[in-house]
Amino acid sequence: MKVLIANDAPVSRHLLEVALKGEGYQIVVAEDGAETLRILEEDGYPRIVILDWMMPQADGVEICRSIRKRAREPYVYLILLTAKGEQTEIIEGLEAGADDYMIKPFDLRELKARVRSGRRIVELEEQLLSARELLRMQATHDSLTGLFNRAAILDMLQTELARAFRERRPLSIIATDLDRFKNVNDTYGHQAGDAVLVEITRRMQGSLRAYDAVGRCGGEEFLIVSPGCAEEDAVELAERLRQNVSIAPVQCARDVIPVTVSLGVATVAGDIVQADEFLRAADEALYKAKRTGRNRVVVGSQVLQ
Amino acid sequence: MSFSDRTVPVQEFPENVRPVLDCELALSRVCGDKDLLLELGILLRAETAKLLAAIRQAAERKDFDALQRAAHSLKGSVATFAAEDAFDSAFKLERLARSEQWVGIDDAISALIAEMERVVAALSELDAECKLGRDDVSMQVQR
Numbered sequence: 001m002k003v004l005i006a007n008d009a010p011v012s013r014h015l016l017e018v019a020l021k022g023e024g025y026q027i028v029v030a031e032d033g034a035e036t037l038r039i040l041e042e043d044g045y046p047r048i049v050i051l052d053w054m055m056p057q058a059d060g061v062e063i064c065r066s067i068r069k070r071a072r073e074p075y076v077y078l079i080l081l082t083a084k085g086e087q088t089e090i091i092e093g094l095e096a097g098a099d100d101y102m103i104k105p106f107d108l109r110e111l112k113a114r115v116r117s118g119r120r121i122v123e124l125e126e127q128l129l130s131a132r133e134l135l136r137m138q139a140t141h142d143s144l145t146g147l148f149n150r151a152a153i154l155d156m157l158q159t160e161l162a163r164a165f166r167e168r169r170p171l172s173i174i175a176t177d178l179d180r181f182k183n184v185n186d187t188y189g190h191q192a193g194d195a196v197l198v199e200i201t202r203r204m205q206g207s208l209r210a211y212d213a214v215g216r217c218g219g220e221e222f223l224i225v226s227p228g229c230a231e232e233d234a235v236e237l238a239e240r241l242r243q244n245v246s247i248a249p250v251q252c253a254r255d256v257i258p259v260t261v262s263l264g265v266a267t268v269a270g271d272i273v274q275a276d277e278f279l280r281a282a283d284e285a286l287y288k289a290k291r292t293g294r295n296r297v298v299v300g301s302q303v304l305q
Numbered sequence: 306m307s308f309s310d311r312t313v314p315v316q317e318f319p320e321n322v323r324p325v326l327d328c329e330l331a332l333s334r335v336c337g338d339k340d341l342l343l344e345l346g347i348l349l350r351a352e353t354a355k356l357l358a359a360i361r362q363a364a365e366r367k368d369f370d371a372l373q374r375a376a377h378s379l380k381g382s383v384a385t386f387a388a389e390d391a392f393d394s395a396f397k398l399e400r401l402a403r404s405e406q407w408v409g410i411d412d413a414i415s416a417l418i419a420e421m422e423r424v425v426a427a428l429s430e431l432d433a434e435c436k437l438g439r440d441d442v443s444m445q446v447q448r
Contacts, residue, residue: 010348011382018341054377083381105384107334 001119002026002046006036006063008055012081012104016050019108020115033058037066040076047074047122048115053082053093061096068097075125077118081106142216144194145201153215153223157275160227161268168270172234174224175264175282176204176241179294181220188255195252200245200259207237207244223282231267231299238263238297246295260295262286267299325427327387334385343435346428349382353421356382360398364414372410373402376417383424391420 003025007013017027028046030036034057039045049067053060060080067076078100080093085103093101099121100114140152148156157173164171178184178200185193197220204214204222213225224241226234246260264285266278285300292298328342335341356379363371380395394417401410 009378009382010352011345011385014348015335015341015345015385018338018344019335052381054374056374083377083384104381105334105387108336 001048001122002028002044003115004028004030004036004039004046004049006030006033006049006055006060007052007081008032009052012052015108016081016111019112020050023112023115025115032056033060033063036063040067045076048077048079048118050079050081050111050115051098053080053084053089060098061093064093064097074129075122077122079114079118081111145197145216147201147222148213148215150215150217153213153217153225154275156213156215157223157225157278160225161273161275161278164227164268164270165272169228170230170267170269172226172229172231172237172265172267173278173282174226174234174238174241175266175279175286176222176224176238177262177286177290178220179260179262179290184257184259188252188257192252192255192257196250196257196259199250200261203244203247204241207241209237212237223279229267230269231265234265234267235297235299238265242295242297262289262294263297264289265297265299323389325388325390325423326431327389328431330387331385334387339435343432345385346432349386350425350428352382353379353425357418357421360414360417363402364410367407369402369405373399376402379417379421383421386424386428388420388424388427391417391424394420 003020005013005016005020005027006029007016008031013029013031017029021027025048028039030039033055036049036051036055037058040049040063049063051060051063058066060082064078064080067078078098079102080098080100081102081104082089082093083104084090084093090101090103099118102111102114140148142149147153160171163169178196181193181196184196197216201214201216204224208214208224209226211227212229215223215225217223224237226237229237242261242263246258249256249258251257264282264287266282266285268278281300285298288300289296289298332339332342335345356375359375360372360379363369363375376395376399380392380399383391383395394413398410398413398417401413
């Protein structure tokens with residue numbers, strides 16, 4: 001774990017550096033307030049800071065206030081280590097956002113114990129953030145394919161519709177449905193059906209641009225949201241998806257399962273459109289693709305232009 | 306007698322006179338790491354020269370803020386060595402500078418310089434004795 005020692009006095013700095021290196025911490029050093037703030041802006045910034053109060057350019061209390069004001073995650077545990085020992089100063093330091101306060105001269109054993117307390121807090125926060133991230137993933141992603149789930153992709157659609165209107169840019173969606181998927185489940189079993197879904201997900205993802213989003217809306221239904229994509233480009237994208245999905249049968253154990261998809265494209269060109277209306281246009285195009293023989297792309301965006 | 310045991314008995318000091326450094330206390334604060342304490346002594350000697358120069362310049366410019374900062378830094382550094390008189394002198398100068406009162410500041414600077422000369426001499430003596438491998442020197446350096 002990285003510890004930042006922010007101190008302009010060589011004696012204190014060396015003492016802290018030697019003591020904490022011996023405890024296995026990775027030490028980062030700053031000799032003034034500006035350097036301290038710069039280090040705390042970098043990616044992978046130290047999570048524990050031992051901060052002198054009086055430093056050139058920005059003092060320890062200003063730094064505490066600045067760090068707490070920005071409220072970034074993950075949390076930075078701040079220990080003020082200073083020769084200022086009056087009660088009003090201790091209160092001021094803690095009120096500014098310090099988590100702990102030590103007065104010079106200090107005992108190294110006590111300092112090490114206090115840094116270990118900070119480390120416990122930092123590690124506890126890491127566990128909580130990981131758990132929150134896992135819950136966020138579970139709430140927004142489909143567990144089988146790892147794609148966005150229905151709620152998440154529809155949220156994204158709302159956001160992109162607002163952005164498209166604001167920036168007067170086109171937005172396309174592609175409603176996609178795996179052809180005759182019920183037959184796959186009935187003939188090869190649900191395990192094979194799941195394997196087909198995972199494989200076509202992989203094939204679709206390989207066909208998309210970095211800024212396209214794809215979600216699984218239901219059993220074998222998918223929705224692709226493609227920002228900045230005009231109708232002509234959306235049709236080209238849908239055709240590429242169709243070809244890449246059906247390029248080869250899916251091999252599942254000893255079964256070889258042919259797969260195709262039908263796709264319905266809808267585009268808005270920076271107009272005000274309700275998400276429901278937009279989705280209905282793509283769905284209608286998709287159903288037309290199904291009705292007219294499957295394994296094809298149909299464009300329904302004229303309805304909206 | 307080991308490094309950490311070396312303490313001049315209290316009765317050897319005249320009443321009300323404190324040692325320049327209390328190395329036994331300083332050593333206990335660094336978990337008995339003699340080499341670390343000597344390294345810190347070398348740093349303190351170098352830092353003292355810079356900070357006393359900064360104090361003199363700040364006094365000439367009548368820069369209370371710089372004076373307060375330099376005195377505060379020196380106070381924090383000598384505290385590690387339990388140099389109580391030097392600590393008190395630095396603290397007195399820091400308080401005078403913070404209150405922006407020039408009355409008494411020249412005397413406070415002179416007193417601090419005198420104390421720091423003693424501290425530096427004591428650190429040099431300690432360093433030399435340790436280099437000579439003497440382990441029976443006093444860890445409380447008398448004035």
